[in-house]
Every structure is written in structure tokens, then in C-alpha cells.
Amino acid sequence: MKYLILIGLLALLFFVLGFKRARPPQPPAASKARDSAPQDMLSCAHCGLHLPRDEALPGQGGVFCSAAHRASYEAEHGGGR
Numbered sequence: 453m454k455y456l457i458l459i460g461l462l463a464l465l466f467f468v469l470g471f472k473r474a475r476p477p478q479p480p481a482a483s484k485a486r487d488s489a490p491q492d493m494l495s496c497a498h499c500g501l502h503l504p505r506d507e508a509l510p511g512q513g514g515v516f517c518s519a520a521h522r523a524s525y526e527a528e529h530g531g532g533r
Contacts, residue, residue, distance in 0.1 A: 496508075
């Protein structure tokens with residue numbers, strides 16, 4: 453009788469562990485909503501590269517794809533207002 457109970461408990465343990473492994477982890481709801489929302493695309497004022505709004509660097513004369521392009525553009529165009 454005690455072997456039947458032991459076998460039953462082991463079978464239950466393997467079933468629970470197998471069930472947890474079989475399901476893929478659910479992604480967080482916040483990242484799913486952030487990834488699915490479209491973003492405005494902006495063009496670098498120096499080279500014309502298109503990039504998402506949240507990756508663009510603001511500067512005098514527009515937005516830029518990198519700090520080097522922002523510095524180069526501002527040096528070429530007077531740097532001030």
C-alpha cells in the first residue's frame with residue numbers, strides 16, 4: 453500500500469513539473485504594448501538617416517542620429533542662433 457502512495461506522489465510530482473515546463477513564459481504586458489505601438493520616424497538633419505523618435509537626439513537645427521552628427525552639423529552651421 454505504501455508503494456502505491458509513493459508511486460502516486462511521484463507521478464503527481466512529474467506531472468506538475470512537466471506541466472510547468474511545457475508552458476512558455478508569458479511576456480510582460482507593458483513590453484507587449486510598447487512594442488506594438490507605432491512610432492514617428494524622423495530624419496537626421498546631417499545624413500538623412502530615418503530613425504524612431506525615441507532614438508533621435510535633439511539639437512539646434514533638427515534631430516540627429518548620433519552625437520557626432522549633431523556636433524558636426526552645429527559646427528558647419530554656426531552652432532548658435
